[in-house]
Amino acid sequence: MSPNLMKEALLVPMTPAPGEAWPAPFTTQPVNATVALPGSKSLTNRHLVLAALSQQPSRLSGVLVSRDTDLMIEALTALGAQFTPVDNDPTVLDVTPISLGATTGQITIDAGLAGTVMRFIPGVAATTNATVLIDGDEQSYARPMGPVIDGLLQAGVHITAQDQEPIGRLPLTVHGQGSPAGGAVAIDSGGSSQFVSALLLVGATFTNGLDIRHTGEHTPSPEHIDMTVKVLEAAGVVVHTPEPNRWVVEPGPITAVDTAVEPDLSNAGPYLAAAVITGGAVTVPYWPLETTQIGDRWRQILPAFGATVTFDPVPGTDYGNLTVSGTRTAAGRPVLTGAGELENLAELTPTTAALALLADGETRLTKIGHLRGHETDRLTALRTEAQKLGVTIDEGPDYLTFSGGYELHPATLESYADHRMATFGALIGLAVDGTVVTDVATTAKTMPDFPIAWAKLAAGEGRIRA
Numbered sequence: 001m002s003p004n005l006m007k008e009a010l011l012v013p014m015t016p017a018p019g020e021a022w023p024a025p026f027t028t029q030p031v032n033a034t035v036a037l038p039g040s041k042s043l044t045n046r047h048l049v050l051a052a053l054s055q056q057p058s059r060l061s062g063v064l065v066s067r068d069t070d071l072m073i074e075a076l077t078a079l080g081a082q083f084t085p086v087d088n089d090p091t092v093l094d095v096t097p098i099s100l101g102a103t104t105g106q107i108t109i110d111a112g113l114a115g116t117v118m119r120f121i122p123g124v125a126a127t128t129n130a131t132v133l134i135d136g137d138e139q140s141y142a143r144p145m146g147p148v149i150d151g152l153l154q155a156g157v158h159i160t161a162q163d164q165e166p167i168g169r170l171p172l173t174v175h176g177q178g179s180p181a182g183g184a185v186a187i188d189s190g191g192s193s194q195f196v197s198a199l200l201l202v203g204a205t206f207t208n209g210l211d212i213r214h215t216g217e218h219t220p221s222p223e224h225i226d227m228t229v230k231v232l233e234a235a236g237v238v239v240h241t242p243e244p245n246r247w248v249v250e251p252g253p254i255t256a257v258d259t260a261v262e263p264d265l266s267n268a269g270p271y272l273a274a275a276v277i278t279g280g281a282v283t284v285p286y287w288p289l290e291t292t293q294i295g296d297r298w299r300q301i302l303p304a305f306g307a308t309v310t311f312d313p314v315p316g317t318d319y320g321n322l323t324v325s326g327t328r329t330a331a332g333r334p335v336l337t338g339a340g341e342l343e344n345l346a347e348l349t350p351t352t353a354a355l356a357l358l359a360d361g362e363t364r365l366t367k368i369g370h371l372r373g374h375e376t377d378r379l380t381a382l383r384t385e386a387q388k389l390g391v392t393i394d395e396g397p398d399y400l401t402f403s404g405g406y407e408l409h410p411a412t413l414e415s416y417a418d419h420r421m422a423t424f425g426a427l428i429g430l431a432v433d434g435t436v437v438t439d440v441a442t443t444a445k446t447m448p449d450f451p452i453a454w455a456k457l458a459a460g461e462g463r464i465r466a
């Protein structure tokens, strides 16, 4: 290799190995970039499930390639579906659906740490005639599963736990007996919207459909339930919502639809937040004009920290360019105000917490208690990592309060096998020189190229493929 090529090779950012400590890129310069995001995790995994349960083949494009979506593809393949990349492109898949009831035998499925896989797959397994063991990472055993199992039991599905344990966590075994009876089920979905989504997705394949009632007071991540209803309706499934917290899914065929998956607007968050933190500007292209993704809320959240958001629709399309610009003093110092109270931010919380730690004023994040059942207990994780940065934030049962105006010290920040805690660390590192993230490779859960894309952003590259 010539000396020049060798020098260039040394400058190409590498993805650290799992568990490898990562010195987070730091910059004093405003970032200015256009960042193209890969497909949405939540939409990809819903479309994969519906394509696998539908009656005809279909083609999905813009599919996210990541650990959570790979696990979903592997699970549905084990249950009898086929996914074939078109022209060797893993983001475009031809799907041959499961022949309902034809799958038999003993099957083992790895759900990893993916909420969508561990909650959505039991219902799909119930429609087969196979015995399906669903297991996951050790950390997945802490994530609540009870209401989705309970809902399926009420619908006539046979599910057992291992070793006489109470059924409420992974691992578990679904004893498929063809189409379950279905009917009326009542569950408390306060721990995760995915419990309702899981039942909604399979309801049409049950003999009597499903009449789902959420009995709890709080519905977390309601956008994700709306997303499920919308993708079902696009696949010809009839869903009635006769009253709040009740969804009636009529039995009937799921129609295959060729679908282009929207970019992941939740994962746009760290990049847009980087513009706010550095007083720069980041544009995300292909931002949908209309969407059920919770990440669309960045348009309200980031201005609460003092950013400006502009949206330029692309004529003749159903998308546009979303640009977030940070605010700077005349001397060029980035300015972040506190955001006041923001509620029900769900998966947007860790990124917003990074902004709150860097902001001048107070931010209160409320109605986020169920994040204790996410990849890790995110409330405790955020308080613990803030402590390492030298500040005390107030952690309540379902809220976090940041008084703002902190002086942060560099620290080694733990990732907790949580992609969003890793990106939280990267955001802090952009502003606090010397920050290290313990396991940035865990971002592969939904964004395998994050470490490289982030290094390019911090280095001032203008066009980035995230």
Ligand SMILES: O=C(O)C1=C[C@@H](OP(=O)(O)O)[C@@H](O)[C@H](O)C1
Pocket: 041, 042, 043, 115, 116, 191, 192, 193, 194, 197, 220, 221, 224, 346, 347, 370
């Ligand atoms: O259905 C989905 O795709 C998701 C629902 C939400 O779960 P919760 O309701 O548990 O927050 C969200 O946080 C998660 O990242 C993805």
Ligand SMILES: C=C(OP(=O)(O)O)C(=O)O
Pocket: 113, 114, 115, 116, 347, 374, 375, 420
């Ligand atoms: C909670 C999340 O993921 P999961 O789909 O595993 O629940 C998340 O992505 O923030």
